[in-house]
Amino acid sequence: MILDLAAYLAFFLTVALSYAVITLGLNVQWGQTGLFNVGVAGFVAVGAYASALLTTPDAPDRFGGFGLPIIVGWAGAMLAAGLVSLAVGALTMRLRSDYLAIATFGVAVVVQLCALNLQTVTGGPFGIGFIPRPFTSFAGDPLLFSLANLALLALVVLALYLFLERLLSSPWGRVLRAIREDEAAATALGKPALRFRLQAFALGGAIMGLAGAAQAHFIGFIAPDNYLPTLTFQVWAMLIVGGSGNNRGAILGAVVVWALWALSGSVIGSVFPAGWQARAAALQIALIGVGLCAILLWRPRGILGERRIVSRHLVTAPKANPSLVNNTPPEIPHA
Known part of the structure; x- marks a missing residue:
């Protein structure tokens, strides 16, 4: 019983x-640059299918089946999703807010x-199976297999978090936030806003492609139904709940919202009879909305909301002058 619970917890955290x-x-894309991407599911799908085609064994009825190592598949997924994001961004990056959202949603539908x-490439509605899974030597022990996959995903998240923290605190990241807050002012200071927005969009898309590849290899099977708009809704809810603009908030929001999603699915499955579960599953979105x-x-x-920093040079200012904590001028003594 305890081992089964531990295996399920490891599985839950891996998916989260x-x-x-x-x-x-x-x-x-959104938290740092203000790009309203509603086509998340499409970029995740590109990464998943690219990695699956590169790593699956020979398949005579469809393209692919190169049998390459998983790490090559993950790199190919990032490259494919990044290039697709770059192409989409080059066509749509001049659009703003809701217009960009409509365009990216259309891209996700097309994908x-x-x-x-x-069907000769993606397997059509039947999807792609026999995707190699990491640590197959541990497959006989569900707990050990789940823990190994959890450790791998935790390492990926940690490395990605440290990389993004470093990158977003660099001058490049500060330019992104400046463009998000006031693009006209950033452009007036000589920053090519369109180029920076395109770079951020491509980077975000490549990261989504990596996630799609990781999910594909963890599950071992992908199909078009895995990449419906519901996926985009889930990810946006995770970012908003965790805290837009904060990488730690993004990770925490993913765990919290996935826990709510899994819990609501269990409640629906236990309350409604078998004949009503498919219809009642739509209540999950409503419960997540509540x-x-x-x-x-x-x-x-x-x-975990975004930490607002007016200037990195003011971080130590409150120690020298506590009156600057709330950006208020010091009190002038009366004569």
């Missing part, structure tokens, strides 16, 4: 961390339809 990688990619209809509203009423900026 795979969503955390997607959320970190969205945080680069899903291609996965559904290009939870999202409750968290935002409690923490409007998310559980």
Whole structure:
């Protein structure tokens, strides 16, 4: 009983961390740059299918089956999703807010339809199976297998978090936030806003592709139904709940929202009879929406909101002059 519970907990955390990688990619686009990407599922699908085609064994009925190592598949997934993001961004990056959202949603729909209809490449509605899974030598021990996969995903999330923290605190990251807050001012200071926005969009898409590859190899099977708009809704909820603009918040939000999603699915499965479960599953989105509203009423900026820094040179200023803590001038003594 305890071993089964530990194996399930490891499985749960592995899936949550795979969503955390997607959320970190969205945080680069939206949280740091203000790019309203509603096509998350499409970029995740590109990464998943690219890695699957590169690593699966020979398949005479479809393209691919190169049998390459998993690490090569993950690198190929990042490259493919990054190039697709770059191409999409080059066409749509001049759009703003809701127009960009509509364009990226259309891209996600096109990717899903291609996965559904290009049967000689993607397997069509039957998907792609026999995707190699890491640590297959541990497959006989479910607990050890789950822990090994959890350790791998945790290492990926940690490395990605440290990389993004370093990158977003660099001058490049500060330019992204400047463009997000006031693009006209950033452009007036000589920063090519369009180029920086395109770079952020491509980087976020590549990270989403990595997450798609990780999920594909963890599950061992992918199909077009895995990349419906529901996935995009989940990831956006994770980022908003955790705290947009904060990488730690993105990771925490992924774990919290996935826990709510799994718990609501268990409740629905236990309350409704078998004949009603498929229809009642739609209540999951409503329950997540209610939870999202409750968290935002409690923490409007998310559980871990973005830390606002006016200048990195003012971090130590309060120690020298406490009156600068709230950006208020010091009191002038009366004569």
